[in-house]
Amino acid sequence: MTDTTSDEFDGSGSPQQRIADTIADWQKRLLQLDRRNNLLYHRHTRSSVPIIVDDVDRFLVRLTDARAGLSFQYAERKSRKREDTDQIESLEEKRDEPVNRDEPVNIRPGDIDADCQPLDLQRRLRNLWRKDREWEEEQGLNVLFLAVGLLTWVDEDDEEAVGPILLVPCDLHRASPRDPFFLRREADEIVLNVTLAHKLSLLGIELPTFDPDRAPSDYLSEVQRLVSVRPGWGTTNDIVLATFQYSKMAMWEDLEQLRLEGVAHELIRALCGEDVTWRDQGSAGAVFMKSVDELKGGLLDDFLDIRKQFLVLPADHSQLLAIEAARSGQHMLIHGPPGTGKSQTIANIIATFIADGKRVLFVSEKTAALDVVKHRLAECKLDVFCMDLHSERGRKPNVYAQLRESLEARRTGTSTTFDYDGLVARRVLLNQVVELFTNGGHR
DSSP: OOOOOOOOOOOOSSSHHHHHHHHHHHHHHHHHHHHTTTSSSOOOOOEEEEEEEEEEHHHHHHHHHTTTTTTOOOEEEETTTTOOOHHHHHHHHHTOOOOOTSSSSEEEEOOOOOSHHHHHHHHHHHHHHHHHHHHHHOOOOOOEEEEEEEEEEEESSOOOEEEEEEEEEEEEESSTTOOOEEEEOOOOEEEOOOHHHHHHHTTTTTOOOOTTTSSHHHHHHHHHHHHSTTTEEEEEEEEEEEEOHHHHHHHHHHHHHHHHHHOOOHHHHTTTTTOOOOOOOOGTTHHHOOOOOOGGTTTHHEEEEEGGOOSSSOHHHHHHHHHHHHHHHHHOOOOOOSSSSSSHHHHHHHHHHHHHOOOOOOOOHHHHHHHHHHHHHHTTTGGGOOOOSSGGGGHHHHHOOOOOOHHOOOOOOOOOOOOHHHHHEEEEHHHHHHHHHHHHTOO
16 A cells, blocks of 8 residues: 655655646646637627626626516517517527618517617527527536626737626526516626636736625726726726636636645546556456456456346446446546447446445536436436436535435335356356357367
8 A cells, every 4th residue: 555645745846846837737728818718808799798787786786686587678570470489580590690770670678788789689698598508408517607897908918808807607598589588697606707817817916805795896996906007907897798618717726726735646646747656456456457368268257256246237348347447446547439338337337336335426527428327327227326416407406306306215126036056157158168169168
């Protein structure tokens, strides 16, 4: 067993410092601190909606207090009947058509004033709604935010840039295409744009920490006082609804914790390029280390006790090796094109761990991968053991519902007996036949 205590990495130029430098490089590449990142270089385009407000604080209070959200104005052409639902869809689908500002339309006023024409507003809102839904469905991430306060700043190339200061997570919804969009604030707190804060720290400006209980206008005034010493820098109290791919910042913060607190785990150290002595896995991983040639002729059955296998789906010898490796605590990477059984192997690994009385955390960037595995487990009636925390399913009401369903599920099973001895005898017979064809009957 290798002792990986923090003392062995202390000191300037130590392995721990080299690991910290490597993690810092990962962070830099992760954040994408260039002009493609609209958290740093925001542009007013047709993919955003500027909102007109007299008082930032009062508007955010109204939005927070409106449980159903605040409505945008709604427009439809006068030349069509309002009852014709298809014309509303076609109006919004033609996103690339130039907006005819003189086109006669019927306007239903809303709670929110937007700085764009009614027909253009509907197209923009629909585009934002679609993009937010795509990210929610594919990766379980909310990317729709109100940018509260904009900072005009100058980057290291002396190019002027604009970045949002505070971000308010929001959601767009409507009952039907014949109804206006409503903007609803999510339950999460207002947050500082930490991507911008990190970028500015590289330029010698440290933005103050934002307290969610503080009035946003007070914070924006403090930032204005802080940056006003630099020519061309300043802030506004503008509010813009747009999508921001904010997910990588969470990963950056996790890496920052590793960088500051140090790393003892041998796997992370190895990923950082360190030479490590792996913890002794004992004899449990012996099967995993054997080559395919060593297991020809059914020899895998000599190493794996059928009585201790808990597969719920079919598995070939390579998948059995992967399952045994995971069970013995090995670090590994399973790679293969679609259709090679990766999800099936994951389901078998989870089922095996459940049988062993262990807990499993299955993480995936995309919702589809989680759904495939959960569906396979559900087919085997093991979904009752699963807690789905991806995207909106991790919200409190959904968590309560899953807990209730699990607690109320039947815990009784049918008592069965199985002739393991007979199965072992048949496997031995079949393996003997295989041996005759592979090595002439000599082991």
